Structures are given as structure tokens and as C-alpha cells.
Amino acid sequence: MDPVLSFTDRGIYCAAGDFYIDPWRPVDRALITHGHADHARSGHGAYLATRAAAPVMRHRLGDIALDEIDFGERRMIGGAAVSFHPASHVPGSAQIRVEVGGQVWVASGDYKIENDGLSEPFEPVPCHHFITESTFGLPVFTWAPQADIAAQIDTWWADCQTSGRTPLLGAYALGKAQRLLTMLNPDRGPILTHGAVENTNEVLRAQGLTLPPTHRVTPDLAPKEYPGALVLATPSAFGTPWARRFGPVSTAFASGWMRLRGVRRRRAADRGFVISDHADWTGLLSAIKETGAENIYVTHGYTDIFTKYLNSAGYTAAVVSTEYEGEVVEETDT
Amino acid sequence: MKRFADLFTLIDQTTRTNPKVDALAAYFRDAPDEDKLWCIAIFTGRRPKRAVTTTRLREWAAERAGIPLWLFEESYPIVGDLAETIALILPPPAQRSDQSLSYWITYLREMAAMPEEGRKAAVLDAWDRLQATERFLFNKLITGGFRIGVSQKLMTRALSRASGREEPELAHRLMGDWSPDTISYHDLVEAEDAAADLSRPYPFYLAYALEQPPKDLGAPADWHAEWKWDGIRGQIVLRGGVHHVWSRGEELMTDRFPEFARLTDFIPDNTVLDGEILAWRDGPMGFNALQKRIGRKTVPAKLLKDAPVLLYAYDLLEWDGKDMRAQPFGDRRRILCDLVTPLSDTAPIRLSPEIPFDTWQTIETARLTAREESAEGVMLKRRDSPYLAGRKKGDWWKWKLDPLTVDAVLIYAQQGHGRRANLFTDFTFAVWKGNDLVPFTKAYSGLTDEEFRKITAWVRKNTLQRFGPVRQVRPEHVFEIAFEGIHESPRHKSGIALRFPRMARWRHDKPLAEANSLDDLHQLLDTYG
Numbered sequence: 001m002d003p004v005l006s007f008t009d010r011g012i013y014c015a016a017g018d019f020y021i022d023p024w025r026p027v028d029r030a031l032i033t034h035g036h037a038d039h040a041r042s043g044h045g046a047y048l049a050t051r052a053a054a055p056v057m058r059h060r061l062g063d064i065a066l067d068e069i070d071f072g073e074r075r076m077i078g079g080a081a082v083s084f085h086p087a088s089h090v091p092g093s094a095q096i097r098v099e100v101g102g103q104v105w106v107a108s109g110d111y112k113i114e115n116d117g118l119s120e121p122f123e124p125v126p127c128h129h130f131i132t133e134s135t136f137g138l139p140v141f142t143w144a145p146q147a148d149i150a151a152q153i154d155t156w157w158a159d160c161q162t163s164g165r166t167p168l169l170g171a172y173a174l175g176k177a178q179r180l181l182t183m184l185n186p187d188r189g190p191i192l193t194h195g196a197v198e199n200t201n202e203v204l205r206a207q208g209l210t211l212p213p214t215h216r217v218t219p220d221l222a223p224k225e226y227p228g229a230l231v232l233a234t235p236s237a238f239g240t241p242w243a244r245r246f247g248p249v250s251t252a253f254a255s256g257w258m259r260l261r262g263v264r265r266r267r268a269a270d271r272g273f274v275i276s277d278h279a280d281w282t283g284l285l286s287a288i289k290e291t292g293a294e295n296i297y298v299t300h301g302y303t304d305i306f307t308k309y310l311n312s313a314g315y316t317a318a319v320v321s322t323e324y325e326g327e328v329v330e331e332t333d334t
Numbered sequence: 335m336k337r338f339a340d341l342f343t344l345i346d347q348t349t350r351t352n353p354k355v356d357a358l359a360a361y362f363r364d365a366p367d368e369d370k371l372w373c374i375a376i377f378t379g380r381r382p383k384r385a386v387t388t389t390r391l392r393e394w395a396a397e398r399a400g401i402p403l404w405l406f407e408e409s410y411p412i413v414g415d416l417a418e419t420i421a422l423i424l425p426p427p428a429q430r431s432d433q434s435l436s437y438w439i440t441y442l443r444e445m446a447a448m449p450e451e452g453r454k455a456a457v458l459d460a461w462d463r464l465q466a467t468e469r470f471l472f473n474k475l476i477t478g479g480f481r482i483g484v485s486q487k488l489m490t491r492a493l494s495r496a497s498g499r500e501e502p503e504l505a506h507r508l509m510g511d512w513s514p515d516t517i518s519y520h521d522l523v524e525a526e527d528a529a530a531d532l533s534r535p536y537p538f539y540l541a542y543a544l545e546q547p548p549k550d551l552g553a554p555a556d557w558h559a560e561w562k563w564d565g566i567r568g569q570i571v572l573r574g575g576v577h578h579v580w581s582r583g584e585e586l587m588t589d590r591f592p593e594f595a596r597l598t599d600f601i602p603d604n605t606v607l608d609g610e611i612l613a614w615r616d617g618p619m620g621f622n623a624l625q626k627r628i629g630r631k632t633v634p635a636k637l638l639k640d641a642p643v644l645l646y647a648y649d650l651l652e653w654d655g656k657d658m659r660a661q662p663f664g665d666r667r668r669i670l671c672d673l674v675t676p677l678s679d680t681a682p683i684r685l686s687p688e689i690p691f692d693t694w695q696t697i698e699t700a701r702l703t704a705r706e707e708s709a710e711g712v713m714l715k716r717r718d719s720p721y722l723a724g725r726k727k728g729d730w731w732k733w734k735l736d737p738l739t740v741d742a743v744l745i746y747a748q749q750g751h752g753r754r755a756n757l758f759t760d761f762t763f764a765v766w767k768g769n770d771l772v773p774f775t776k777a778y779s780g781l782t783d784e785e786f787r788k789i790t791a792w793v794r795k796n797t798l799q800r801f802g803p804v805r806q807v808r809p810e811h812v813f814e815i816a817f818e819g820i821h822e823s824p825r826h827k828s829g830i831a832l833r834f835p836r837m838a839r840w841r842h843d844k845p846l847a848e849a850n851s852l853d854d855l856h857q858l859l860d861t862y863g
């Protein structure tokens with residue numbers, strides 16, 4: 001019997017249903033795990049994504065032929081039974097389960113295990129074959145609970161208020177930025193947002209997600225009228241004329257890469273908060289274990305090392321090369 | 335240790351100087367004297383004797399983390415730092431402790447005398463008692479290499495703020511051959527009459543690079559010119575009938591260069607000389623010859639014969655026991671000249687010759703011939719300038735030759751370490767030999783972040799083959815490689831090695847076929863090797 005999913009130079013392909021999952025070259029029919037740029041690309045004939053992921057995809061990709069599906073809803077595409085299950089990566093992100101002739105495969109896209117209170121909580125999906133990312137697939141990457149990081153950020157914000165600097169916090173516009181918003185203490189002060197962040201906020205608020213009040217930074221916004229404010233921006237705004245309006249700033253990045261001192265220092269920010277929407281080492285291992293799968297396919301990240309480890313731990317694991325990018329340290333929105 | 339860890343975190347997390355000085359000064363005001371002393375020692379590169387080998391540390395850490403050793407070894411280059419890798423993979427500590435920095439240093443020293451089983455138990459116990467940053471620092475105390483952006487200047491500024499003493503004086507006090515065992519914090523920093531230290535050098539004065547032609551510097555007559563030698567900057571201290579040789583990095587190199595023992599026969603006691611240490615036989619032999627000497631703490635007789643060194647003296651910092659640094663350079667130079675010129679050829683010292691010039695044009699022309707003199711360029715020193723401490727703009731300029739360049743093809747790429755863990759930054763370049771591409775150099779630096787990102791994306795899509803962490807990529811991109819020197823090297827496939835190679839430019843405009851050839855490199859070797 002042919003494998004349910006195969007790996008082609010266009011993306012992950014299902015022959016029984018004649019569709020691709022997160023393809024990186026234009027195809028007729030694409031199932032999309034989530035709206036980040038390396039997973040949801042433009043140019044496909046037809047798209048299928050979760051109802052919760054759809055608004056962001058339309059916002060990013062414009063007028064696309066997008067069909068929506070609920071979490072847990074089962075749908076037949078050709079000879080394949082397909083369903084989407086929460087991946088807890090960003091709001092609306094899904095693992096895609098594909099069943100053909102009793103064989104179950106799950107393509108998990110990007111995922112994390114911790115419940116961030118904003119994305120739909122991660123749901124382990126039993127399967128025979130599991131496709132996993134490995135962005136942080138090294139034992140040096142382990143995350144502290146979200147509440148600890150929230151406390152660190154609040155302390156930094158308070159320190160900034162004492163020293164008269166504006167805290168400038170950098171994060172991806174989609175997902176990380178909104179997660180950080182829910183972690184901020186709204187009693188500490190006003191929250192100003194860069195346009196790229198606020199655009200996504202609007203999309204997510206419109207679909208019913210609760211975010212704290214924010215103020216969009218426009219050319220005529222006077223920072224003086226928001227004393228003690230924190231500014232949430234994409235990292236690409238750092239050091240630009242846009243950022244200069246806030247006077248002396250204290251910069252911070254929020255990313256899993258901040259776990260490494262070398263990366264922290266390279267970004268030359270005043271602070272690095274270790275927080276990621278990707279699973280850490282223990283998260284990856286527990287997720288894989290819970291699927292019960294014996295065959296593991298490892299995509300973007302430390303694929304070679306992680307695969308070698310899985311094989312030594314008794315799985316049948318293989319590296320799959322894709323064009324997904326994981327959590328880039330730099331500013332692109334993935 | 336918590337106080338020291340907090341200090342470390344404050345210094346490490348900011349790129350601004352003032353908060354660093356504030357944090358250090360506060361530490362020097364509040365911490366116990368013993369901890370202060372060790373703090374200075376650590377940040378100036380002094381550390382307790384290594385109690386455990388790094389091999390054992392890796393094994394014990396992997397074992398405690400419950401991961402196979404190979405996985406630890408794979409993680410280490412990605413993190414880029416052993417102490418950090420260990421701190422990151424260990425499970426959280428089960429015990430609590432708040433002992434001082436000095437306590438842990440004593441702990442480490444006592445460990446050194448234990449049998450291996452005892453050392454292992456002690457290390458595991460320490461890991462289980464220390465929080466993440468404290469653990470990292472504990473590991474650093476074992477492995478050494480605290481590179482955390484505390485320059486000597488920062489240190490002296492903070493000490494000055496805490497002690498009320500002048501910065502240059504503190505800089506002088508911190509140099510030399512002290513260790514926390516031989517001195518107290520009070521004697522090192524505060525005591526009115528610190529024990530005179532015969533070996534103590536002066537802080538080096540460092541030149542700024544000249545970016546524009548020198549005509550903006552004013553009248554040529556106000557300036558002194560000499561070659562910028564391609565050796566090791568060194569300071570030779572002659573006091574109490576003995577000599578000490580210091581490198582610019584404040585490393586004592588006396589044993590590495592036994593030739594200078596004979597200086598005491600030629601130069602009077604209570605003299606301190608600044609100059610360039612060069613491998614020399616009827617003239618400077620080039621840096622490659624000197625390189626062989628640098629790596630060795632003790633020198634075999636053959637090497638002493640093959641690559642003898644001497645000092646090209648260019649400044650006089652102490653004369654007859656008197657600190658000369660406030661005197662004008664011209665006066666210092668005159669005494670130096672009278673001292674060195676009459677000496678016999680067997681003395682391991684020469685005067686770094688002056689390049690006479692009346693017009694800036696003369697010196698511009700002279701500079702272009704620097705390679706023929708085995709020099710890297712010219713130095714310009716204001717005749718009335720004092721000898722300052724550190725890198726100061728205005729009186730001393732180095733005007734280096736433009737680097738040599740070749741256009742080469744990118745053929746292998748490897749991910750960076752540590753700070754560049756997820757970019758491809760380590761590249762191997764090749765030149766043509768007939769229809770083949772022969773690798774001849776690696777290069778790591780010179781591109782902008784944006785370019786590194788671009789080439790990283792390209793490498794991901796154009797990998798032909800993987801050899802462990804190394805990817806062979808499609809030969810497609812040409813880069814201009816700049817370097818400071820070229821010499822023969824039997825260890826390299828191409829037979830050639832470059833000095834300080836870096837990527838000067840990404841030559842998008844150059845087709846593959848127009849990259850340089852091995853013959854071109856051999857021509858450069860014949861001219862400059």
C-alpha cells in the first residue's frame with residue numbers, strides 16, 4: 001500500500017485525496033495548518049483551513065478561494081478522511097489528521113504544548129505516522145512556565161518606568177505579539193502598538209478573541225500623552241525613525257532563541273525573554289510519545305540531531321526536508 | 335554567588351556602558367572584600383586552577399541530564415559555550431543555597447585535591463545547589479574564558495567610582511602579576527603604598543586607524559612616522575635586575591621569548607620599553623615565522639634558531655625609574671635613540687627606524703611600499719604627545735595598507751555557533767585549477783546581517799550534499815576575499831594559507847568563470863609570501 005502522505009518538492013502530498021499540506025510551490029488544493037508565511041503561501045488554487053485561522057489568512061493573502069473547517073470536523077477529500085486538531089501554536093493553528101484505509105497520519109505543522117490561554121489548547125492525536133517540527137529540538141531548549149515570563153516582563157516594565165525609559169518589546173506580529181498582550185499587566189500602564197501588530201490585533205478581535213486595550217501608534221500619536229507606556233512592535237521597527245519618537249528606550253525581544261546567550265547578545269537588546277510558540281525539547285518528546293506513533297518524520301529545525309535521537313530512543317524516524325523556517329531570530333513573520 | 339550572578343546578569347543584558355559601570359561600582363561598594371577581589375580577578379582573566387577536565391564535565395552533565403553524550407556534543411557547538419551548554423541542559427536544582435563567590439572558589443580549589451569520585455560528587459552537588467545563572471558562572475570558573483564585555487576601562491571606571499582613586503592609577507595597579515592569593519582587595523585597590531611590583535607594566539597606548547589621507551592632521555613637521563610592524567606588541571620591563579615581557583593582552587610572555595634575558599646586559603635597570611616583537615634574521619621575517627613562536631610556552635632549541643626574535647623598540651615609558659609617559663613623544667624618542675643606536679648587533683633590540691618626510695605625499699608613497707619592508711602600513715605619532723592609556727583618538731594613528739583580495743567561489747557552508755547559531759556563516763571558498771575548484775580558505779565575517787540571512791536562505795535550497803554539519807553547495811556565488819598576508823602551507827590542500835581572511839564583498843556582478851585561479855594565488859605568494 002502506498003503511504004498516505006508523501007514528501008515532494010512542492011510539499012506534503014496526499015495521493016488518495018490529491019491535496020497538499022502547507023505546500024511551498026503553487027498547487028491546486030492546499031490544506032493549511034496555520035497562517036504564518038512559511039506555511040500559508042499565496043498562489044494555490046483552493047485552500048482549506050480552520051474557521052479560526054481563516055481571517056488572518058484572508059488578511060495576509062487577500063482574496064483567496066478559502067474553505068473553512070471546524071476543529072474536529074471530519075471531511076472526506078477523495079479517498080482520504082481529513083480532520084483538523086488544535087496545535088496551540090497561534091490562534092486557529094491546527095494539526096491535520098489524514099486517514100486512508102485505516103492508516104492514520106498527522107501533519108502537525110508548528111505546535112507547542114503549553115496552554116497560552118489564547119490559542120486552542122494542544123490536543124494529542126493518536127496516529128501511526130507523525131510529522132513533527134524540530135525548531136527547538138535540542139535538550140538545551142526548555143521553557144519556563146508562561147507565568148514566570150509574564151512576571152519578568154512586568155518587572156522590566158516597572159524598572160523602565162522608574163528609570164524613565166520606554167520599554168520597546170519586539171515580537172512577531174501574528175501570534176507572539178497577541179500572546180504577549182495577554183501576558184502584560186494592563187494596570188501597569190498603557191500599551192502602544194506598532195501598525196503591523198495592531199492590524200493583526202484587529203483581525204483577531206473581530207473574530208472574538210479578547211485582547212487588552214491597545215493604542216495604535218500613528219504619525220500624530222504623542223507618546224507624552226501615554227506616560228509609563230509599553231510599546232509592542234515587530235523587531236524590524238527597532239532602531240528606525242519610527243522608534244525614535246519614544247525617546248530613550250529599553251529594548252527587549254521575546255523568542256525561544258533568547259535562551260541562548262550568544263543570540264541574545266547578537267540581537268543587542270537590553271533584555272531577552274525566553275518564550276516561544278514552538279514546543280521545547282521536553283514538549284516535542286512528550287507530544288511524539290502521546291501520539292503512539294512509531295514512524296516519525298522530522299521537519300524544520302535541528303532535524304538531523306533530533307532524528308538521530310528519536311531513532312536511538314526506539315522510533316523509526318527520518319529527516320524530511322521542507323522549506324518551513326521555524327522561529328527565525330530575525331524579524332520575518334513566521 | 336547570587337550577588338555575583340545578579341551583577342553578571344546586569345552587565346550581560348545591557349549594551350550600554352553606564353548601567354554596566356553602575357552595577358560594577360555598586361558591587362565594589364557592597365560586596366565583601368574577598369568577593370570584590372575575586373570579581374576583579376575573574377573579569378581580568380585570572381581564575382582558580384582548573385579542578386576538572388572539560389571531558390569529565392561533559393560526561394557528568396550528560397549523565398545528570400539523562401541524555402546520551404553524543405547529543406550533548408551536538409548541542410555544544412550550537413550553543414557555542416561549554417559552561418552555558420551544561421547550565422542549559424541540567425534539570426532545575428533540587429536544593430537551595432546562598433553562599434558567596436569566595437565560598438565557591440574555595441569549594442573549587444578544595445575539589446582539585448580530591449580523587450575523581452570526590453570531584454564528581456562535588457560538581458554534581460554544586461549543580462544541584464545553584465540556580466541557572468549561578469551554575470553557568472560556576473562552570474565558567476572551571477572552564478575559564480569570561481568574555482562578558484567588561485573591558486579594563488569599564489573595570490577601572492567602576493573601581494574609581496567605588497574607591498575614589500584615579501582611573502589611570504587603578505589601571506596600573508590592576509596590571510602585572512598579582513593573584514587573589516598574593517594580595518588583598520585593600521592592597522590592590524585602596525592601600526596608599528601598594529607593594530611596588532617589579533613586574534608591573536604600564537597600560538598600552540593604542541593607535542586609531544586612519545581612514546582618510548593624513549593631510550588633515552596638520553603640519554608634517556609636527557609628526558613622526560615609522561613602519562607599522564607585523565609582529566606582537568610587547569612591553570619589556572627591566573627592574574630589580576630581572577626582565578618581564580608583557581603582551582598587549584596583559585599576558586606575561588617572558589618565558590616564551592628567552593632571547594630577551596640578555597637585554598639586562600645592554601639596557602640599564604629601571605627601564606621600560608614599548609615596541610614590536612618580531613621574528614628577525616637580517617630583517618623582519620614576517621608574521622608566519624613569529625606565529626610558530628606564539629603558541630608555545632616553552633621553546634625548543636631548533637625553533638629558537640629558525641625563528642629568533644628581537645624587539646623593535648619605539649617608545650620609552652620608564653627611564654631611570656621615572657615614569658616618562660607625560661613627556662613629549664619626541665623627547666622620549668631621543669633618549670630611546672641614544673640608548674639603542676650604539677648597541678652591538680648581538681643585542682636583541684633595534685630602534686624602529688623613523689621614516690623621514692617633509693610632505694604628506696612622501697608618506698603616502700612610502701606607505702605603498704610597506705609590504706616590501708615586511709610592514710603592514712605606517713604609524714603616525716604626534717611629536718609632542720604624551721603616552722596615554724588605551725585607545726585614544728588624535729595623537730597616534732595607524733595607516734594600514736589596503737588588504738590583498740581575490741575573487742573566490744563559495745563551495746561549502748556551515749551553520750554558525752552561539753550568537754549565529756541559526757545562520758550559515760562559516761564558509762569555504764575555492765579558486766579555479768583548470769576546470770576544478772580547489773578549496774583554499776575559510777571565512778566567517780565581513781557580510782552584513784542581511785547578507786547572511788540571504789545566503790542562509792540560498793544555502794538551504796542549494797545544498798548538494800551534507801557531511802555532518804557541513805553542506806556542499808552549488809558553486810554559483812563569487813565573493814571577494816580580503817586578507818592581510820599569504821604564505822605557503824603544506825597542511826592546506828591548495829598549499830597556501832591566508833592571514834585574516836574575510837568576505838569583503840558579495841560579487842553578484844561576477845560570473846563564476848571570472849573567479850581567480852590557483853595560479854593567481856601563487857603569483858601573490860611569490861610577490862608577498
Ligand SMILES: [Zn+2]
Nearest residue numbers: 036089110334
Ligand atoms: Zn508558525
Ligand SMILES: [Zn+2]
Nearest residue numbers: 110324325326
Ligand atoms: Zn513552521
